Amino acid sequence: MAEKRDYYEVLGVERGASADEIKKAYRKKAIQYHPDKNPGDKEAEDKFKEAAEAYDVLSNADKKARYDQFGHAGMGGGAGAGGFNGGFGGFSMDDIFSRFGDIFGGGFGGFSGFGGGAQGGRRVSRGSDIRIRVKVTLNEVMTGVEKKVKINKMVTCSHCEGRGAASEADIHTCDTCRGTGSVTRIVNSFLGQMQTSSPCPTCNGTGKVIVKPCAHCGGTGLKKEAEEITFKIPAGVSEGMQLTVRGKGNAGKNNGINGDLLVVIEEEPHAELQRDGNDLIYSLFISFPDAALGCDAEIPSIGGKLKIKIEPGTQSGKVLRLRGKGVPDVQGYGQGDLLVYVHVWIPKKFDKAEKEMLEKMRGSSSFKPNPTKDDRNFFDRIKKMFS
Numbered sequence: 001m002a003e004k005r006d007y008y009e010v011l012g013v014e015r016g017a018s019a020d021e022i023k024k025a026y027r028k029k030a031i032q033y034h035p036d037k038n039p040g041d042k043e044a045e046d047k048f049k050e051a052a053e054a055y056d057v058l059s060n061a062d063k064k065a066r067y068d069q070f071g072h073a074g075m076g077g078g079a080g081a082g083g084f085n086g087g088f089g090g091f092s093m094d095d096i097f098s099r100f101g102d103i104f105g106g107g108f109g110g111f112s113g114f115g116g117g118a119q120g121g122r123r124v125s126r127g128s129d130i131r132i133r134v135k136v137t138l139n140e141v142m143t144g145v146e147k148k149v150k151i152n153k154m155v156t157c158s159h160c161e162g163r164g165a166a167s168e169a170d171i172h173t174c175d176t177c178r179g180t181g182s183v184t185r186i187v188n189s190f191l192g193q194m195q196t197s198s199p200c201p202t203c204n205g206t207g208k209v210i211v212k213p214c215a216h217c218g219g220t221g222l223k224k225e226a227e228e229i230t231f232k233i234p235a236g237v238s239e240g241m242q243l244t245v246r247g248k249g250n251a252g253k254n255n256g257i258n259g260d261l262l263v264v265i266e267e268e269p270h271a272e273l274q275r276d277g278n279d280l281i282y283s284l285f286i287s288f289p290d291a292a293l294g295c296d297a298e299i300p301s302i303g304g305k306l307k308i309k310i311e312p313g314t315q316s317g318k319v320l321r322l323r324g325k326g327v328p329d330v331q332g333y334g335q336g337d338l339l340v341y342v343h344v345w346i347p348k349k350f351d352k353a354e355k356e357m358l359e360k361m362r363g364s365s366s367f368k369p370n371p372t373k374d375d376r377n378f379f380d381r382i383k384k385m386f387s
Contacts, residue, residue, distance in 0.1 A: 004072050007054035015068070019059065026055035031124060036257040039247035125206075125256030127154060129249045134263050136233060138270040141327060142302045144235035151229065151261075154222045154250040160214035162221040162255035170212035174203035181207040206254065221254040229261060236278070236330030239267040272300045278327045278336025283343060286310060291344045299340055301325055308340065316344035 029051040038044035066074035177200035199205035213219030249259025294312035326336025
């Protein structure tokens with residue numbers, strides 16, 4: 001296991017840093033390495049968790065005193081700073097968001113939790129999600145597929161690098177809230193004086209005021225642009241299922257957090273196969289002689305043609321099950337079956353010789369109906385088939 005880094009080094013502050021400086025440093029690191037800004041980046045996720053562990057210690061006076069005196073050994077070995085089992089590598093995102101979410105404002109409850117009000121900290125804008133519909137064929141459902149789409153979305157302005165101003169000098173600390181993003185008021189009530197905190201009306205909770213907006217984006221730090229996005233659709237998806245591509249939605253204002261791309265699945269019908277959950281269904285039509293005498297039949301499947309044997313005396317309505325030839329489960333729990341429904345085709349017109357032959361068969365005892373109890377209990381057979 002890699003040796004833990006010094007917590008002050010992790011947050012980039014001096015040992016004599018004040019509580020406010022530590023809080024601001026953590027907020028900066030958390031925004032930098034937040035999962036929504038770095039989708040799929042394992043290194044950024046580890047740094048996000050590492051910063052949370054460091055802040056958990058340095059923001060607590062008792063833990064900080066022990067750490068200053070004994071270092072990591074004073075934290076009870078390597079298990080971590082604030083009671084999160086297993087050090088920063090054992091942090092869950094829910095732990096971090098639930099304990100430290102107030103630093104970013106309200107609604108910080110998950111990977112996409114930025115963008116709510118301002119409760120004890122400056123607001124960080126979160127871009128909106130984008131929802132698209134993507135068509136997939138049954139062949140693509142069977143194997144999974146990589147899709148590439150081009151969408152118009154809000155992206156970071158390249159001229160001001162998302163700041164909203166041409167330079168840092170054009171961005172000032174808000175005089176009303178002094179950069180905190182919130183204002184505190186004392187309200188007199190029959191219970192006495194009460195203190196309330198709300199987002200700063202001057203800077204809308206950002207703590208910053210742009211005095212000279214970027215001429216290209218009007219101070220939002222955003223512009224509309226077409227972007228090509230590639231993502232993978234797993235095998236086994238079905239109609240109406242929604243997939244989330246993290247961080248590929250609209251960009252947030254002034255270097256905020258990106259929204260997500262929500263992909264809604266549209267499944268195109270197959271020419272010959274029907275889907276029922278993870279099972280595939282095929283209707284096989286055979287002639288009366290083939291049903292009576294038996295035959296070999298060829299049926300379609302996603303992997304190619306399959307040959308099956310029709311036993312002599314096969315009745316119309318017989319269902320043959322080919323195990324494991326259906327759709328894979330999207331969660332990876334096995335694969336469905338291919339169900340072949342046999343239909344005996346009875347022609348409506350005959351020539352004279354055919355009619356004479358059928359009359360002879362009608363008089364034969366072999367062709368008199370003699371159904372078994374199982375033949376009569378058709379619905380019982382269907383129930384057994386799916387049990």
